[in-house]
Amino acid sequence: MFQKLIAESTAKSPWLFHINSGSCNGCDIELVAVLTPRYDVERLGFKLTGSPRQADIVVVTGPVTKQSLDRVLSAISQVPEPKCVVTMGSCPQSGNVFKGSYSVCAPLSKYVHVDVDIAGCAPKPEAIMDGLVKATQILKEKRGQK
Amino acid sequence: MINLNNMVDYHHFPIYSIMVLFLGAFLIAATGGKESKNPRNPAGFRAWIALIATGLSLFFLGSLVKPVMMDGEVIAYWMGSRGIAGGYAIGIALEVDALSLFFALLISTAVFVSAIYSIRYMVHDDCVPQYYVLYCLLAGGVLGLVLSGDIFNMFVMVEILTFAAVALTAFRTKVYGALEAAFKYLVVGCMGSTAILTGVIMLYAQYHTLNLAQLASLIPGSMNNATKLAFAFLYIGFSTKAFIVPFHPLAADAHGAAPASISVLISGVLTKSGIYGIIRLTYFLFQTMNLGASQFMLVFIGSVSMFVCVTMALAQHDFKRLLAYHSISQIGYVLAAVGLSTSLGVSAGLYHAMNHTLFKGLLFLAAGAVLHETGTTDLGKLGGLSKKMPHTTVLFLIGAFSISGVPPFNGFASKWMIYQAAYQKAVESNNIGFLAVTIVALVTSTLTLASFVKVSQSVFFGQLPKEYENVKEVPFGMRLAMGILAVLCILTGIFPNTVTGILTQPAAKAVADVGEYITAMGFKSNLPVPELNFAQVGVWEPINWLLILCCALLALTVVAVAGKYDRVSESESENEAVETKYQLFYGGEKNVYSQVGGGDLFWGFKHNWRHYFSFMHDLHSGVVNDYALWAVVALALAIVYMMIVF
């Protein structure tokens, strides 16, 4: 029963850690915008944290530049299990307009397992919320497997 | 023919306890200064002589607890049986009442523990046999001072201990500033000794006796200007020994330069002798403590010492200098509590004096352990030692909790009594000034906690610098000494009623009952036997609290373990280059050494007090001329004050 309680809670209290890997700030602003009164993802229990140690979901924005690659990977590795990696915007998925540049390492899925991709440049708030809720379901499954 | 039965009579024990120390000093000196080949104990058997001498001294004093503390006997001992002739004391006397014995016990405990510590601590030094000579001299001097029954012998003992303390301060001549510190101490210490001598001369010229008890019976009825002058001189003289404001800068220098085992003596023993002197003067010799002016003087100086020194400590960058300022801050507590002139206040003050000896000794020994292993006490250079020296860390934390008054350690019990005593005094005398003492003391206590947080962050926790990766735990002998003090810290905190009942209340009773002190020596006194009231406003039964805390912690631990709290994931090796999971979070950056140092940890506090701190910084110039000037000004002020108010 206690395990079930924990699994249920895992889906209801996902904390976000946001990494900007060279983004143009469009996605970053959109992510913060879903916390505002109009969309308010806090009603689903989402919360932004300042440290990867406390996070459940890592949200990566930006095309993963060469400079930021090591930093992104080390921050993701520091998140305790069960964790979930979400890429937000087209950049970390394909490189977007920066594709082919010498200084861009996208897609991120070459380096770590990515659970959810939220496409768009920048994605719509509804899309972001949908992606995050999907991520919570994945978190719950991961917890259940344990 | 020596009569053995006569020799084991406990009336001889006070003189034995002093003699064994001086005899030890003589024996060590007589065996020459050749060092032994044993690298773990360069002083060889001389260290054991010192240990045995201090141990015997402690034993003799310990066996006096029963007659003096519990049965309330005052031991009057005339050397060579030369006593009173023609109404005047002509012999040399020892007089041991509960107050003397209380301080003597503190002193001999600190001296004994520090002697255990010295054996393994002094391995890196030259001339270690000479160290033990001075060590025994210092210990004997202080013991002689508190057990002495006449004021001239007090002066002689002050000279001996100042001599030994100055030499020991300068002992590590290779340490930067050691000679300078010793020189400062010498100059101001000599001014203090001279003041004491002057006071003694003035008293002798008027009353034709040097015996404390006889002076106490003669002076109070006949205070004239010369007596007041003598009082001022004596007061300033003993202030320099207690290092209270304005003599506090000397303590910082002396502690910083001296070996840690000596810092324990300077802080736990020398300052106590000064406090003892002040109590003897104000309560016994001149009996001025029923006057508001005298109470104001001690309480004011005490409160100022408390606050000024704790803020000075917050600004320090060196472990031992920081401890030195704290030591004066705690002496401020003692002085303020004693100055309240209520039986609860005196008892609380003495209790705090005892606790101060224990926890400050522990902290200095911990600082010494850090110095012994790393070679520095600079807060900016150290860090993360808890992984290498876990036992020292735990012992340090016990000391730090005690001094900051975290329940249930001993500092809390005595501070709590001091707050109550001050508040009670304020209510009884309807004087809002005493209320300020409670408030200053409470705030000072928090600031003390802050500066020990600073020490634990910048020495024991935080990150380990590369150069200290091979640091080891200190040898067992040093940990043993610290362990003894730590256990005493906890015990005196958990059983405050027992401790106050056996040790401090008899001492407080002796302070109040001056008539007994005078008559025990064979002089006439018509002072009434006072009524004492040790009743307290609040209740502090550490056992109950501790029991509840333990239950709570136990319940919590069970829940935590059941919830797999202990199943943590840890890095197997510390040098995994690929695995970033167990590195610290630096915003994704690679880990580099980055320690939040102690220097300016509380800038949010300092920023608001920046004018005060820059004023203090300018004031403490570090020039000995300035400090000598302070001493002269303090003497002048004391003379003026005493002429006006008494």
Next chain:
Amino acid sequence: MTANIFLNGLQYLGYILIFPGFLFCFLCGMLLVGIDRKLVARMQKRVGPPILQPFYDFFKLCGKETIVPAAASRTTFLLAPLVGLAALVVIQLFIPIRGFSAFSGMADIIVVLYLLLIPALAAILGAAASGSPYAGVGLSREMVTIIACELPLVLVLLAVAKAVGSTMGSGLCFSLSEIARYQVENGSLITRLSMIPAAIAFAMVIPGETGSHPFDTAEAETEICEGMHAEYSGAPLAVFKLSHAVKVLTMTSLFVALFLGGVGTGIIAVDGVIVFALCVIATALFISFVHAVTARLKIEQVFKYYWTVVSGLALLSLVLAWYGL
């Protein structure tokens, strides 16, 4: 005889574990935090998380992996949260609920004052043991906040001691249960003129002690990555979150016990509900409302604010109480 001791022991164990000990602290503290988060969201025109959100957070954290960084001192790092929580629960045991206090006669406001330091101290030592520089900055700010709150808190408690003591006859009174008894006989302390500034000052101390806006500089998540808790994860973090919740309960119920005491119904359960309702009101006014309308201060501003405005109010109260108002 033995049976009696056994029953007594069982009773005290019940106090420690259930009411007003762990279970009560856990449920009520978490509920208070949940209500606080909901209220703040509503004040900002948001829907806000469900009131049970803190429970979800707690259980989720219990199920997460606990990472101990390689640079940390393991024992201190793991033990610190437990000690802090235990100390808070112990304080809660001594705070009277109307006429009832679980361990009567032992609670002394100076002891409570010092025990309030232990949770913060435990958090600080845990942070220091983690070795993170972010935690280092956080602990520095936390310590300054403690120093800032200490002076007004001391003044308030001394004022209360004097106000109660001068009426009760002994001159001053340090016992919490005596203060509760006084209020049963003479009505709430807040009705006395001299105690109004003290109550306001204490109310201002609550957000500082609990690390709530605008005084949450110590764990400013946007600047210093959660500050003291930067390296904590999993169960120890859950215990820290719980400690925070219990601290909210402790501070508000201390406020209620000191200033809003009065006649109880005599039934512990009903009294408990009354006190909890008062705690909710106190939380709403002094934590949620202040949170919703202010932005985070800088640490030196926090210090200045407490040592001037709040201490001034508390001092005024002390002086008034001294002259018997």
